[in-house]
Amino acid sequence: MSGPVPGERLVVIGYGPAAHRLVERLGRPGPYAVTVLGAEPEPAYGRPLLTAVLDGTLPVRALRLPEPPPGTALRLGVRAVSVDPRRRLVRTSDGAAHPYDRLVLATGAAPVLPGPGWARDADGRLAPGVRPLRTLADAARLASGSGPVAVVGGGVLGVEAALALRRRGRPVVLVHRGPHPLDRHLDARAGEAVTGRLRALSLDLRLGRTVAAREDAGAALALDDGSRVEAAEVLLCVGARPRVELARAAGLAVRSGVLVDHRLRTSAARAYAIGDCAEPLDGGGYGPDAAPGPTGRVPAGGFASAWDQAETLALLLTGGDGRHSGARGVLRLKAPELDLLRVGTTAGADETVVLGDAAAGRYARLSLRAGRLTGAVLIGLHRAAAGVVRLHQRGEPVPVDRLALLLGEAPPYEAGPPPGTALVCHCNNVTGDALEAAWRAGARTAAALAAATRAGTGCGGCAEEVRVRCEAWSGAGTREEAVS
Ligand SMILES: Cc1cc2nc3c(=O)[nH]c(=O)nc-3n(C[C@H](O)[C@H](O)[C@H](O)COP(=O)(O)OP(=O)(O)OC[C@H]3O[C@@H](n4cnc5c(N)ncnc54)[C@H](O)[C@@H]3O)c2cc1C
Incomplete structure (x- = not known):
């Protein structure tokens, strides 16, 4: 992809996490005059954290993603209603027309809703409640x-x-x-x-x-x-489905999502798609609920994938090189009372370790090939989670004492803080050292650490590791105080 001509007009449709990350990475002063059209009245926020609003653990303002770079033209509460790829023009619900040199579709996904029947009222709208x-x-x-x-x-x-x-x-x-x-x-x-x-x-x-x-x-x-x-x-x-109506009406190639190649290009010239609305041409499924393919990669959809695509596209749009190659296949339930982790896949395994402890609500299944993890499911075994994720991501040999690993007692994968330079929050690039510095500066709970560093405010997948580290520091701190 050739670099931009300074002052080129970049129009982004949608202002969810994917669009936000793209605009943030393009920076300012950047090469583009950026206009963002967001149908929601809100600025971008961490959608996966909505359940924290449900249970009251986070106020709405804590979900907000940082302000976009100065100079970004944000049009909130404005819906793009048509795209004309030939004239390179987007029309919006407020009657405006936005000419573009490059277009990014980041329209996300919409919930699947039942058809006519019990969930609808006489006018076909969702029934009250x-x-x-x-x-x-x-x-x-x-x-x-x-x-x-x-x-x-x-x-x-x-x-x-x-x-x-x-x-x-x-x-x-x-x-x-x-x-x-x-x-x-x-x-x-x-x-x-x-x-x-x-x-x-x-x-x-x-x-x-x-x-x-x-x-x-x-x-x-x-x-x-x-x-x-x-x-x-x-x-x-x-379930949720990619929002593709706009792209389809504009004549872009669409399957379940807007089809993109590994450089996020759609079938229309100078038009790209990222996030939940995009479907990689070689992808095998869609959505945060999509099971990993045989390689253990989440095929498409989901928060990590959206951010990865946004970063790749920002690089490409600024003259760099890159390709989107799928996201980490990690599923971690965001619920403190149910520790559930699934990574990778069982496909291709030549060894399976299963631990079942139904009475205590614990279960583990490790799938290995040549002594390395291809996948794992852990339920109720939170002490093992961080070690298992690291083993899977780095492709390191699994300790011979599998049970010790599952109990979080196998060095160097035992529960407790791993090296400080290791990334804990991949969404926000927060290292263990950065967390510890925030802890020392007074952020003594997982929520306070999130506020100080943004760790855990992306997909929420590192919440457990943040909690474990916080507990370890607090324990050490208490002991230090007791001795002095
Ligand atoms: C409650 C909840 C929990 C989740 N938890 C996780 C999780 O733990 N892990 C994970 O990986 N994923 C999770 N997800 C999914 C995750 O939120 C999405 O993958 C992510 O938000 C995708 O970002 P996006 O920017 O592509 O799309 P979206 O977040 O859907 O944002 C798209 C935006 O575009 C706007 N838009 C659409 N059409 C138009 C138009 N025509 N004009 C202007 N604006 C338009 C929409 O209104 C929306 O604001 C969760 C989702 C929900 C709802």
Whole structure:
């Protein structure tokens, strides 16, 4: 890709995490006159942290991503309604026209919503009390509610949201059509452990069930086996789909997402796509719920992938070289009461180690090839999580004492703080040393460390490691005080 001519007009459609990271990386004074069109009234925020708004652990302002570089023309509450790739023109809902030299589609994904039926009113709109969870507005509305909630869909988002609402003290019924929650990610034994743990946390699970009707003027749901769920509020967590309407109407090549090559180029000249709306040509699936392919990479979609694509595109747009090659295949549930980590894949393994402790809600499955991890699932074994992630990411040999590894007692992968220079928060490039400096400056809880360093404010996947380090420093600090 050739470098920009100074002053070229770059129009970005969408202002979610992908667009935000792109604009931030392009910097200012940058080579482009950047205009960002964001349909939401809010500036960009960390969408994966919406569940922290649900349970009340983070105020809305804590989700906001840093201000864009000065000089960025931000148009918030403005929707792009058409793109004309031939005339290089974007039209917006406020009647304006934005000519561009380069265009970036970062329109993200939209929740999947049920068609006509129980979830809709007579006009075809979502019925009162029925809503998805995708925006700050959705989260704020849910957080202000009270009484029982029915969460429909037991994937990652459904389970995280159900637990967050439970933490808020609300009775929650989780209706899931699969045999166990997270069945796209977990085998039957792991599913058993998760089911047991969720029931122990007072979640009312209705598995293998779908909603048949809404009854009693919206006060209850009837399920397909004739049973009832008393809940006037219904949270839909049945998936998300790339927003491609604009690209499709403009004649760009679209499959489930806007098709892009490894340089994020769409089929239209000078037009790119990043984030949840983009589908790599050689990708094998979509979304944060997408299972890793045989290589252990998340094929497309998800926060880490969005940021990786944004950084690659910023590099390419400023005359550098790079290619998007997929993101880390790490799934970590953002719920303090359910430690669940899945990395990589079971495919290609020549050794499998399984540990099942159903009574304690613990389960582990390590998949190895030639003594190195191809994948792992850990439930209720948080002391092992950081070590397992490191082993997988670095491709290092797994310690011979597998049980010690799973109990977090295998040097050098035992629980506790690894080297200070190691990146802890990959989303925000925060090292252990930076965290420790913040801790010494007075940030003594995971939340305070997040505020000081932004660690944990991206995908939230490092939250456990931040907590473990914080505990270790606090323990050491307490001992130092006791001795002196
Ligand atoms: C509750 C929740 C938890 C999540 N947790 C995780 C997680 O733990 N890990 C993970 O990897 N991912 C997670 N995700 C997914 C993650 O948030 C997305 O992968 C990420 O937000 C993608 O960023 P994006 O910028 O591509 O798209 P989005 O965040 O969807 O942002 C796109 C923006 O573009 C705007 N837009 C769309 N069309 C137009 C238009 N025509 N004109 C103007 N603006 C437009 C939208 O309104 C939106 O603001 C979670 C998502 C949710 C909802």
